[in-house]
Amino acid sequence: MNWTDERVEKLKKLWAEGLSASQIAAQLGGVSRNAVIGKVHRLNLPGRAKAGGSSAAARPQKRPAPVAPRATGYPQRAQTRPAVRSQEAVVVKQEVDVETVAVRRPSTDVVVPISRRLGLTDLTERTCKWPVGDPLKDDFHFCGCEASDSSPYCNYHQKLAYQPVSDRRKVAARVA
8 A cells, every 4th residue: 555645635634633543544445553653653743632522631630539548557648749741732730649558567576597507518308498698609508497397498487488379469469
């Protein structure tokens, strides 16, 4: 398909009217939506009004619904931060409520075992094989505390190594 002068003019007219690339492709015929988008970019056509006829600036801005605080035991506080959006060369400031998320801190009654600082050759079936430090450094060692029969780690390092799936999903959801 060749872009003739007539087709380019029709593309410019339809683009200025706010039609979508799919709608323009259907009206031109013999051209795909992606071809229309590519031609618009090559022609450096300016942004246009949204399809549907009404301007985005005329519509009222929506505020996000308040989120109920989680029962984490930590106080929740809502903050208000200004959000800036650019709409057709007009900058609009809007107040947005933002909820701060409390970070769960580890329990303070956790006892960290004193490492026996064993080397690789000193490990047995009953010693904790949790690595400590950088393996390329001279001070690298293994925990060496007593391990249970069912695990290569002591009780403390078992809790670090084996976390329930639901806890991992919660942490991953917070990060994303």
